[in-house]
Amino acid sequence: MDFMVFRCCTLLGILLAAVTHGLEITSSGSTTIEKASGESVKLDCQFTLANEDSGPLDIEWSLLASDSQKEDKVIILFSGDRAYEDYYEALKGRVHFNSADPKEGDASINLTGLRSADSGTYQCKVKKAPGIRSRKLRLTVMVRPSKPRCYTEGPSHEGKDVSMKCVSAEGTSPMKYTWEKTTDSKLLPASAVLDSLTGSMNVKNASASASGTYRCTASNRVGSEECFLTLRVTPSPNTAGIIAGAVIGVLLALILIGLILFCCCRAHNKKKYEKEMSYEIREDVPPPKSRVSTARSFTSVASQRSSLGSMSPSNLHEYIPKQQYDKIPSEEYDRPPSHAPVPPPARMAGPNLSRMGAIPVMVPAQNRDGSIV
Structure with missing residues (x-):
């Protein structure tokens, strides 16, 4: 009897619950979704209606704000048998209902061309x-790793530590890097130390056996990319010889520069000397002889004119002009001492000139070259 009562009560409770809550969302998939950027995703929201759900059907999808102080953003809406898809500018043209008629019980939506900014919590509300x-x-929305760049850092010489790097510029964390050798034994060197977070691999005390081709793979939960690196471990160079060669090269360069500067300075000084010599007056060249001769000729002519001016025409026959010098004074000084100089012409006595009506004129004394004493 008690068992029958219990069954009746349970059935009554189920019926009351069905009457009170007729609309149900039947989707039961995972509520956490991870996708790569550029891909598409379906946000599932299936529902069923009860007979007592007689009101108009409204379906609303919104992007919930991460901050409680901000307002949720409606991204798509179905109301009055019509879909409205241009509510959210950031998703305009990229969000659509999965079904052409959501009234049939499918309120799911599709998002295309996903971007990292599309990450968030989405809510499906059916009324x-x-x-x-x-x-x-x-x-x-995760960003898959971009193609990484593989390179070595520093020289790759035997006995030295060789550092290999692998870096992907883009990609959502957590990122993981792995290295593997693709040639020879395909085994990494025994002294290799890997860092899966930074993508570096250091080979301690590298030997020639470490040479080969390596592959680095960058990956996260939505994708992976890889790059290749060819490593050649070479013998250590002769450091002393390189330093000596560098020093000798520097010295030769300095000597060459010095020779060029010396030749340039010498050529410049030679041109300067020739230019100065072209304007220089030699001290051993005697002065022009024409100046003394001209001065003496002017003095002789002046004296003759003065004497002639004091004579009358009656006594002109008494004045006999003496023969002029036919040589310049410099030639007289060069004449040997045995030859006596020619005496100056005779002058008329003062009383004779007075009787002739002449006016006495005082003539300054002159030396042999004609200058006034």
Whole structure:
């Protein structure tokens, strides 16, 4: 009897619950989704209606704000048998209902061309009075690793530590890097030390056996990319010989520069000397002889004119002009001492000139070269 009562009560409770909550969301998949950028995703939201749900059907998808102080953003809406898809500018043209007629029980949406900014919590809310139900899904859009760059850092010589790097410029953390050798024994050197977070691999005390081709793979939860590196471990160079050669090269360069400067200075000084010599007056060249002769000729002519001016025409026959010197004074000084100089012409006596009506004129004394004493 008690068992029958219990069954009746349970059945009554189920019926009351069905009457009170007729609308139900039936999707049961994972509420956490991870996708790579550029891909597409379906946010699932299936529902069922009850007979008592007689009101108009409204389906609303919104992106919940991470801060409680901010407002949620409606991204797509179905109301009055019509879909409205241009509510959210950041997703305009990239969000659509999965079904052409969501009234059939499929309120799912598709997001295309995913970007890292599309990450967030999305909520599906289905309303048909008196029933109201909602479902939340967490979407994380991850950026797959970009093609990494493989390179060595520093010289690759035997006996030295060789550092190999692998870096991917883009990619959502956590990122993981792995190294492997693709040639010879395909085994990494025994002294290799790897860092899977930074992508570096250091080979301690490298030997020639470490030479070969290596592959680095950068990966995260949504994708992976790889690059290749060819390592050649060479013998250590002769450091002393390199230093000596460098010193000798520097010295030769300095000597060559010095020779060039010396030749340039010498040529410059030679041109300067020739230019100065072209304007220089030699001290051993005697002065022009014409100046003394001209001065003496002017003095003789002046004396003759003065004497002639004091004579009258009656006594002109008494004045006999003496023969002029036919040589310049410099030639007289060069004449030997045995030859006596020619005496100056005779002058008329003062009384004779007075009787002739002449006016006495005082003539300054002159030396042999004609200058006034």
